[in-house]
Amino acid sequence: MPFEFGRPLGVPDNADFQHRVLTAALNLLERKDGPVFDVFNEEAPGRDDETMECWSCPVTFAKKASDETLEQLVLNEIRLLQPWFDKGKNERGYTSFGVSEMSLDEIVSFLVSFLEDTPVSAKPGIKYSIADSLKYAAEDLKAFHNESAMSQPGHATANEIENWYWGETAAGRLVREIKQSCIDHADPMVSIVTAFTLVPHRQAFRDG
């Protein structure tokens, strides 16, 4: 299927296209020959208006003050994005945020602790292992940002959201810095999670 990785039915909010993909798959059940290898060649439709300018986040993040920490930057960013996140959640009726079972403040505090000199050990309120909690917290922070971006005008594509998150947000920078600093973490599972599961391979160029 010639679709974006992570979108096996092709494109969100396009029932007609999703039906065509699903019909093609269901029809394989009636094939009498085998083994079957079939290719669905129809490209997933893009934005309605291909001439539309590239999406850009309309929320302007304040420039970093000289004494502002990365934690403060992320928290300010969350405050600015919160209305967009709430709007999307209310419209859809669901959210992907919440796997870590931490609040946003707890997530930021937990993630920032990986950049501090004191090694992260068990923390109160953390339900899973440190390595798993790191992964879930990082994904929750990304889910919050992604869903906030999706709610804004302009119908951002997956690539635009990904590049915005990893290239322009303090949250993306925080997770990238964790990856850089925890490769040799005392907990080998944290090292594995940071090396392979936090930052997409496609975004590795940002840190050389």
Added chain:
Amino acid sequence: MKAEEVPESLVNTPCEEYELTEPVSGPALNQRRIAIVSTAGLMHRDDKPFALGAVDYRILDTESHQDIMMSHISTNFDRSGFAQDHNVALPLDRLHEKAAQGEIGSIARYHYSFMGATEPEKMKSAAEQLARNLRFDEVDGLILVPV
């Protein structure tokens, strides 16, 4: 992902070899009961998230799918499409529409999600258990939806 975009390292990954199995026949599509098995690491909000190396699966209830979330360990695929519209990875609404139009017979009460991202052989026991669940639910058509 297009076939030509699959990284060389994955193309050359050693895979378990299986004997060819003759395709089994079944009723016409409009009489089949259909279930979905996903490898997107899907779970209900109250379920335990998938962890590195997970070989088990989560049961997804057709009747309460609004709280389904994704806890896959990989960060390399897009999740924004699923966040926007669950059907892009778990096409339950589309299946309901096909059942209403008589294209399929019915929809299973439960669907299932693995995470994948580990050796298939390690998931064999869970897969056999899942097959028994499907039989109990009288499923005779299965859609495998990878990410």
